[in-house]
Amino acid sequence: MSGAGRRTVIRAEQLVKAYGEFRAVDGISFEVPAGESFGLLGPNGAGKSTTMRMIGGVTQRTGGKLEIMGLDPERQGPEVRAHLGVVPQQDNLDEELRVRDNLIVYGRYFGLPMGYLRQRADELLAFAQLEDKAGAKVDSLSGGMKRRLTIARSLVNEPKILLLDEPTTGLDPQARHVLWDRLFRLKEQGVTLVLTTHYMDEAEQLCDRLIVVDKGRIMAEGSPAALIREHSSREVLEVRFGAERNAAVAGQLEGVGDRVEALPDRVLVYAADGERALELIRARGLHPLTSLVRRASLEDVFLRLTGRSLID
Numbered sequence: 368m369s370g371a372g373r374r375t376v377i378r379a380e381q382l383v384k385a386y387g388e389f390r391a392v393d394g395i396s397f398e399v400p401a402g403e404s405f406g407l408l409g410p411n412g413a414g415k416s417t418t419m420r421m422i423g424g425v426t427q428r429t430g431g432k433l434e435i436m437g438l439d440p441e442r443q444g445p446e447v448r449a450h451l452g453v454v455p456q457q458d459n460l461d462e463e464l465r466v467r468d469n470l471i472v473y474g475r476y477f478g479l480p481m482g483y484l485r486q487r488a489d490e491l492l493a494f495a496q497l498e499d500k501a502g503a504k505v506d507s508l509s510g511g512m513k514r515r516l517t518i519a520r521s522l523v524n525e526p527k528i529l530l531l532d533e534p535t536t537g538l539d540p541q542a543r544h545v546l547w548d549r550l551f552r553l554k555e556q557g558v559t560l561v562l563t564t565h566y567m568d569e570a571e572q573l574c575d576r577l578i579v580v581d582k583g584r585i586m587a588e589g590s591p592a593a594l595i596r597e598h599s600s601r602e603v604l605e606v607r608f609g610a611e612r613n614a615a616v617a618g619q620l621e622g623v624g625d626r627v628e629a630l631p632d633r634v635l636v637y638a639a640d641g642e643r644a645l646e647l648i649r650a651r652g653l654h655p656l657t658s659l660v661r662r663a664s665l666e667d668v669f670l671r672l673t674g675r676s677l678i679d
């Protein structure tokens with residue numbers, strides 16, 4: 368979905384956050400239309416959380432403009448927060464309170480009435496598949512359950528925009544899929560999602576459009592498919608010749624694909640047809656220990672743009 372013609376709900380223009388001389392966010396501009404699922408993809412320290420905190424109005428920006436539903440999060444913090452649901456990178460649930468009470472107490476901060484909150488808490492427990500944990504202590508929950516509770520809590524005020532900072536980091540694959548499913552449902556209901564991740568598969572699954580961020584700057588912007596088309600070949604052949612030989616062999620692979628990238632543990636050959644590239648390599652008398660053809664991913668886009676891997 369391009370979001371063309373839809374109202375812009377977040378507008379960032381030359382956003383800067385400096386800590387002394389160091390610019391954690393160094394002139395970032397983007398717009399998010401209503402209902403879009405927008406991602407910030409980047410490695411550790413890229414400035415993703417800092418950007419999210421500026422949107423949420425909990426960190427003051429050093430420079431640039433920022434508008435959330437036409438409001439400035441610094442000057443109109445409470446109005447902005449009324450529209451936002453916030454899922455921080457670290458769960459900050461109240462461990463003293465039981466699961467359901469976490470939802471109710473959080474809702475009280477927004478001044479929501481008890482009658483409404485009791486009903487909303489039950490709806491959200493069902494949504495987060497935590498109904499049977501309603502009376503449990505928070506510290507007895509698994510990591511995935513805590514994450515689902517944090518997301519449920521962020522929805523107490525029926526936000527139009529949900530900010531999710533690394534929603535599934537540290538969760539096992541099954542817990543991640545449960546969470547993705549919940550986020551899809553919110554998107555179907557028209558909630559605008561802004562999420563950060565350093566998982567390329569998460570970005571590919573959830574984001575209509577994303578910015579690739581590195582060292583506080585935007586390296587590229589587009590839909591996952593468009594970014595892959597623009598910055599990579601269709602397929603990637605991964606070949607391993609052994610740690611000692613990878614770099615040397617990579618030098619002999621000129622012309623077998625569009626581009627060759629030597630990593631410490633393997634050589635990546637970018638080509639429209641990976642199997643064909645493998646045939647060409649064998650025809651040169653080179654025999655990899657292992658080979659694998661896969662479709663190009665956002666990881667390849669990131670490698671191309673920065674020369675580094677997303678997860679270090």
Ligand SMILES: Nc1ncnc2c1ncn2[C@@H]1O[C@H](COP(=O)(O)OP(=O)(O)OP(=O)(O)O)[C@@H](O)[C@H]1O
Pocket residue numbers: 386391409410411412413414415416417418456565
């Ligand atoms: N309060 C602070 N004081 C000084 N430097 C900070 C502060 N907060 C963040 N930084 C620095 O700003 C940079 C960006 O941090 P940020 O947390 O935004 O990165 P991130 O993209 O969210 O990374 P991660 O994937 O590890 O969560 C980092 O180099 C970090 O050390």
Ligand SMILES: [Mg+2]
Pocket residue numbers: 415416417456532
């Ligand atoms: Mg972060």
